Amino acid sequence: MDDIFGIPVQALLGQLLLGLVNGSFYAMLSLGLAVIFGLLGIVNFAHGALYMIGAYVAWLSLEKFGLNYWVALGLSPLIVGGLGVLIERTLLRHLYKLDPLYGLLLTFGLALIAEGVFREQFGVSGQQYPVPELLQGATDLGFMVLPNYRAWVVAASLVVCLGTWFLVEKTRLGSTLRAGTENPALVQAFGINVPVMVTLTYAAGAALAALAGVLAAPVIQITPLMGSNLIIVVFAVVVIGGMGSILGSILTGVVLGVIEGLTKVFYPEASNIVVFVIMAIVLMIRPAGLFGKEK
Amino acid sequence: MSVATTPSSTTPRRPMKTNLPMFTGPRLWAALFVLLLVAPFIGLYPVFMMKAMCFAIFACAFNLLLGYTGLLSFGHAAFMGAAAYATGWLVRSANWSPELGLVAGMALGAALGLVVGLIAIRRQGIYFAMITLAMAQMVYFVCLQAPFTGGEDGLQGVPRGKLFGLIPLGNDLTMYFVVLAVFAAVFLAIVRIVHSPYGQVLKAIRENEPRAISLGYDVDRYKLLAFVLSTAIAGLAGSLKTLVLGFATLSDVHWSLSGEVVLMTLLGGMGTFAGPVIGAFTIIGLQNFLADRVGSWITVVIGSIFVVCVIAFRKGIVGELLAWQQRRQAR
Numbered sequence: 001m002d003d004i005f006g007i008p009v010q011a012l013l014g015q016l017l018l019g020l021v022n023g024s025f026y027a028m029l030s031l032g033l034a035v036i037f038g039l040l041g042i043v044n045f046a047h048g049a050l051y052m053i054g055a056y057v058a059w060l061s062l063e064k065f066g067l068n069y070w071v072a073l074g075l076s077p078l079i080v081g082g083l084g085v086l087i088e089r090t091l092l093r094h095l096y097k098l099d100p101l102y103g104l105l106l107t108f109g110l111a112l113i114a115e116g117v118f119r120e121q122f123g124v125s126g127q128q129y130p131v132p133e134l135l136q137g138a139t140d141l142g143f144m145v146l147p148n149y150r151a152w153v154v155a156a157s158l159v160v161c162l163g164t165w166f167l168v169e170k171t172r173l174g175s176t177l178r179a180g181t182e183n184p185a186l187v188q189a190f191g192i193n194v195p196v197m198v199t200l201t202y203a204a205g206a207a208l209a210a211l212a213g214v215l216a217a218p219v220i221q222i223t224p225l226m227g228s229n230l231i232i233v234v235f236a237v238v239v240i241g242g243m244g245s246i247l248g249s250i251l252t253g254v255v256l257g258v259i260e261g262l263t264k265v266f267y268p269e270a271s272n273i274v275v276f277v278i279m280a281i282v283l284m285i286r287p288a289g290l291f292g293k294e295k
Numbered sequence: 296m297s298v299a300t301t302p303s304s305t306t307p308r309r310p311m312k313t314n315l316p317m318f319t320g321p322r323l324w325a326a327l328f329v330l331l332l333v334a335p336f337i338g339l340y341p342v343f344m345m346k347a348m349c350f351a352i353f354a355c356a357f358n359l360l361l362g363y364t365g366l367l368s369f370g371h372a373a374f375m376g377a378a379a380y381a382t383g384w385l386v387r388s389a390n391w392s393p394e395l396g397l398v399a400g401m402a403l404g405a406a407l408g409l410v411v412g413l414i415a416i417r418r419q420g421i422y423f424a425m426i427t428l429a430m431a432q433m434v435y436f437v438c439l440q441a442p443f444t445g446g447e448d449g450l451q452g453v454p455r456g457k458l459f460g461l462i463p464l465g466n467d468l469t470m471y472f473v474v475l476a477v478f479a480a481v482f483l484a485i486v487r488i489v490h491s492p493y494g495q496v497l498k499a500i501r502e503n504e505p506r507a508i509s510l511g512y513d514v515d516r517y518k519l520l521a522f523v524l525s526t527a528i529a530g531l532a533g534s535l536k537t538l539v540l541g542f543a544t545l546s547d548v549h550w551s552l553s554g555e556v557v558l559m560t561l562l563g564g565m566g567t568f569a570g571p572v573i574g575a576f577t578i579i580g581l582q583n584f585l586a587d588r589v590g591s592w593i594t595v596v597i598g599s600i601f602v603v604c605v606i607a608f609r610k611g612i613v614g615e616l617l618a619w620q621q622r623r624q625a626r
Contacts, residue, residue, distance in 0.1 A: 037421075043421050043424075043425065091602065091606060094606055095605070095606075098609075099420075100420060100421045101367045101420065101421060101424065102605050102609070104367075104369075104421060104424055105557060105561065105601060105604075105605050106601070106602055106605040106606070108554055108557075108598075108601060109597075109598040109599070109600075109601025109602040109604075109605065110598065110602065111598070112551075112554070112594050112595070112597055112598030112601065113594070113595050113598035113599060113602070114598075115594055115598075116591055116592060116593070116594030116595035116596075116597075116598060117595055119591045119594065120590070120591050120592060120595070228550070232428055232429060232432045232550065233429075233432075235425040235428060235429055236425070236429040236432075238425065239418070239422060239425055239426055239429065269440060272436040272439075272440075273432075273433045273436050273437070275429075276429050276430060276432060276433040277433070279426070279429055280414050280430070283414050283415075283417050283418065283426065284414065284417070287417040287418055
């Protein structure tokens, strides 16, 4: 049992794991996009840029201030969340009464600004972030060697995703949030400060993107372009899953990451486009997305 | 996208023809056309002007979709870029004549637009934008990996050849007037399309899609045709640009170009005829001006213009001028 369809089992499982890792990032980012879109009605193109900034904050705090990975894991979402508050308060606030397309355009502009600033400061070449000591090395599972850090990424992001799901679907805070999505005016009438809720939602989405950025930092090259390249794939994931359901976006993200990983094994040339092809097929069969509701 | 064109409560919209505003309509177009005719003789660098006109064609094609049909395509660079590559390869490696190269580029733009359009019009609004962006990214990766596109280097050294086998286009001035002729033809064609009964249906769809459906229009077919028309013209723009500059590269299919064409249209004024042209000249001029002065800050500048336009300048240059004139007449 060394080969499956002529592919060594080790390579197959390795790519499967890599796909799971990527899928966790897709899941975390599409989750944030869905929550922001639900309450603000804005498709946040800057989500990729926030993810990129999250990774850079981790890298900078290690390089300049010697702060380790675990500190960055908390610090980076805080900083980027603060940036999110700033963006929502000063810019997005003016767009809620307009066509949602304007939100996409504004955040696209923000993404360009962030990308330009970071390219000017740090160049286009990738930065390396070391794997934290605690998670270095690998565990031999018998059938495969599991790098500890990758296992941590998958586990951590699944916990974060499911935590978010629990928060939104099963708690009182979440039900207020969902009510705000349905009818902001009515929720306001019940004495809940909707504008603050909106600001915090955007900040939370931004923090989630930053967290994904920190988790990703040790397994990828940190470049100013890493966000935009990812966000387009995440858009496709969101279209496939439909923005209606949180569990749906988590599941879609993870599954698409795995499919992409497997494509790298069996037909590497198509690995960049397989998500888009799936998107086209899903749209032909189920235009509202797999978990979306037809309107 | 409807804000630039939705009448607000303070400025009631009038029918275009009754007051013939100074900033739209034939008078402005004639002035612009004369300016373009004499441009190479008053010291404007012809290659720059040709490049700007190619992007003006591109922005006009885009505006047909966004400004008059209300569809935001966030992947229009794919059609321009694919056609740019096709024309470059056909003219350079298969020795096609330039006019056939242009026709082929336009046909490819239309064919690709048909495929992407069929998929994208299944969703509306924001999803339409995301789907076109994703499909365009797919085209980008195909161009990156395909054997005939030259990968990271792009297609270099595309000759301009002889138009109809007679007129050599090597001379910049000759080429300039060919580009100007194509540009004028495209501009008038778009004016014609928008003013036709078909164009009126497109506007009806933009203003109120459910109502257009209940009036019995097959909305999807109208949208698809508008999409294909737009992508065909975008293809023409890309082909022409390859002939002018002699190369096609990955930046022609990159999503940042898709963003730039949105900005050109938004800055100039969407839903106006001259807006995209003015927007394209402004952005290309700005890029030219800033290229060796600010380096990669150019992205920051473009991004900032985006933010300012969306927050405070949604009507665009031409739209603001029109609004100003209406206010003056109302007094």
